Amino acid sequence: MTTLKLHNTKTRKREVFEPIDRDNVRMYVCGPTVYDRAHLGNARPVIVFDVLYRLLRHIYRADHVTYVRNFTDVDDKINARSADSGRPIAEITQETTQWFLDDMAAVGALEPDHMPRATAYIPQMVTMIEDLIAKGHAYAAEGHVLFAVESYKDYGALSGRSVDDMIAGARVEVAPYKRNPMDFVLWKPSDADTPGWESPWGRGRPGWHIECSAMADELLWEKPLAEDRLSESAKERPHVFDIHGGGNDLMFPHHENEIAQSCCANETDSMANYWLHNEMLQVEGKKMSKSLGNFFTVRDLLDQGVPGEVIRFVMLSTHYRKPMDWTQKKREEAETTLKKWYRQIGLSTAVLDNDVHSGTTNALTEDLNTPEALTNCHALSNGGDYSQLRKSLYLLGLFDGNIPDWVKVKGFSDAETGLIRHFLNRRENARASRDFQLADKMRDGLADAGVLVKDTGAEPEFERLSNFNVNKLDELWGDV
């Protein structure tokens, strides 16, 4: 059996992954708050955990893995967006959710088995909050319900902080109704203009952290339990699941709070056995931010003609636990490499079965070493093993069985293609009569207009360059 090793944030070590139930490996990853287009940084955890999902399905088989990724569709940022735009909240969240799914599909991410929306799980959250109050871990105050961090002795264990340290360095606003400055909100009151649900504490809405605790437990424990899909080994570890993932900026406070809520409510010593965190994304060496002017969305890139596969390749070319820099140069290199690989695997008709080259799987099972997996793809490419290259790219999510259109399409309209063909025919005549001066002049002219000509084999090939200018092409026609 394949041995999968993962770096567990809980222990800060690379550990052998042993699922609670190998017939149903369960993973939860924090999803987006749906109020705007996903920026490029949002795509990193999606792609990282998509690779893990694919790998788990490869090892344990597709129907033995359950992957949950939520949508946070109740949040103050959404409320603010609605107030600014005058649009209904439901319209914003539905539209943004679909955008997210479209954009992530474009970068090759499979849809998780469950994609719960927070607003559909309010009753479960209320129940969990009531439970926490009953067990002495939470208290109601002025319409709020707060989690009492001092009631949970392991608070801070994941991120390696003590409550005292946190208070010392805290810059949080200390609300008067908090017993401890680090206590965080489970439930907060809503006014008439804010989305709210009736609860024992009045009309209000959930805090952010409780969403994930409630939805993870519902979909990875209660639901499979009700459907009798949990093995005996799973039942021996009530409420605990295998993997919890997210960006490392969520480690504190979000994941810390999730653990506190889940462990206290469920009376367990653990929420998930393995915690995985991806590092952040930078752009041209700097943190992506609106003030620096280097902020852009996945959709922006796609609209600029950057293929989703190229975005994914660049993401995979850096290990997930290292900061990753998005640069124009990487984008270009990725495109060049992928074009070559797609051309090569197009020569193979190998069935996309589970027989994937060990160099690729061994890299991935060593804590998702995607750069090394890509190196192995280079080796397969250079070695001419296009069948195995095909399967490796499939496992990595860079190939879905069809060569992407952007590799095949040259990017010209029919009229432009006709014009270029005319040129090349005349140039071929010049070449045939060994008038290389004229032939080279024509090629230079086309290059200047943004058309790259390659004299390969019988018929010359041509492709569109980024500086393509149809007006220059027309001018050329006048010159000849």
Add this chain to the structure above:
RNA sequence: GGCGAGUUGGCGGAGUGGUUACGCAGCGGAUUGCAAAUCCGUGUACAGGAGUUCGAUUCUCCUACUCGCCUCCA
């Protein structure tokens, strides 16, 4: 201030207690009328200091620098 991650050749980026990363760029060659593409070959590295060791880029400590989190940003 607290916690954490990192510093590898021109660039990107893995990995290892003693041996080739790999990719791009460069250089040389094949091929081509010339280019492009393709193929073959090839040089350059492990932040600094101390320690452990027969031997460290790889382990330990220190220093410098970079970055992230501590603020419901993935």
